[in-house]
Amino acid sequence: MELYTNLRAGEKGAWLSIGTYIFLSAAKLIIGYIGNSEALRADGLNNSTDIIASIAVLIGLKISQRPPDKNHQYGHLRAETVASLIASFIMMAVGLEVIFNSIMNIFNPVRETPSTLTIYVALGCASVMYVVYRYNLALAKKIKSSALKAAAFDNRSDALVSVGTAIGIFAAIIGFSILDTITALIIGIIIIKTAVEIFWESVQTLTDAFDTEDIETLSTLIKNVDGVISLVDIKGRTHGNATFIEVTVTVNPYLNVWESHHITEKIEETVKKFDINCTVLVHIEPHEKK
Incomplete structure (x- = not known):
């Protein structure tokens, strides 16, 4: 199944992010400590949370590839979402620690001018992270992975944070140490x-929230399918990178089973063109004139 092949391909991006974050966080924490830059150390801690988040994505991708079983008849595609939820709590804890330490340093300042080396490290890390962002974004588009796309945007944010870190360090070196x-x-x-x-x-994914724009687009596409008289109801939910759509339409009440079935196949084909990883459940009802 193409969906599971894409999930395996997405592991490459997760592994790349993990390896890069391990290297960059270690470099920032060590150089930040040696070079007396609190901002660079904070950026290093930021990357350490990204390691956890990337590992969570990797674990989620691996579990998501498990086939459906008796207790998980829709598969394990939401494992990735659960892993991301756990990672968010860990990131929250690290962020609060960084904020707490920064506030304490503002009220109890220990002013040491950062080393010029820390600027080069921050800018170098930003360049590396931008390259990873471009790779993961290209891979996400190729395999149509929303999770990897989100990871790519996180890579881009980290690159921007490192640029901001370099600017803050430069300001501290020229005399604005705070x-x-x-x-x-x-x-x-x-x-x-x-x-x-x-x-x-x-949380939105786990509570079956669905993009209203996608619903509107799908509604229009389904209404235009030959044989569909009206669209009675449409619902959608996501499981990882897969989408499940439930549709109720009315058709000519005098059609036979084969003709009605043909309409459902056309609806499925139409939705598949919109999203290849979409599974459609179509319910046919006879159209009644009011």
Whole structure:
């Protein structure tokens, strides 16, 4: 099944993110400590949470590939969403710690000018992260993976955070040392913001929320299928990268079973063109004139 092949391909992006984040977080934490940059250390902690998030995505992708069983007849595609939910709590904890330490340093300042080396490290890490972002985004588009696309945008955010870190360090070097601490505080807020966004998206998926724009688009497509007289009801939900649509339509009450079945096949084909990973359940009703 193409869906499961795509999930396996998505593991490459997850592994790339994990390896990159391990290297970058270690470099930032070590150089940040040696070079006296609180902002770079905070950025390193930010990347350490990204390691956990990437591992969660990887685990989710692996579990999602398990076939349906007696207790999971729709498969295990939501395992990735559950893993993301757990990762959001971990990221939240790290973000709160960074904010707490930054506030403490503002009221109890220990002003040490950061080393120029920390600027180069921050900018170098930003460049590496941008390359990873471009790779993961291209892979996500190729395999149509929403999870990997979200991970790619997280990569881009991390690249921007590192650029902001470099700016804060530069300001501290030229005499505005408090800006290094303020930059660390901003990074902590960004970590919290990212955690909340991941949490909210995960909760929306687990509670069967569905994009209203997609529903409107699908409704229009289904109404235009030959043989469909009216669209009575349409519902949608997502399981990982898969989408499940339930549709109720009315048709000519004098059609035989084969003709009605042919209409359902055309509806399925139409929806598949919109989303190849979509499973459609069509319920046919006889059209009654009011």
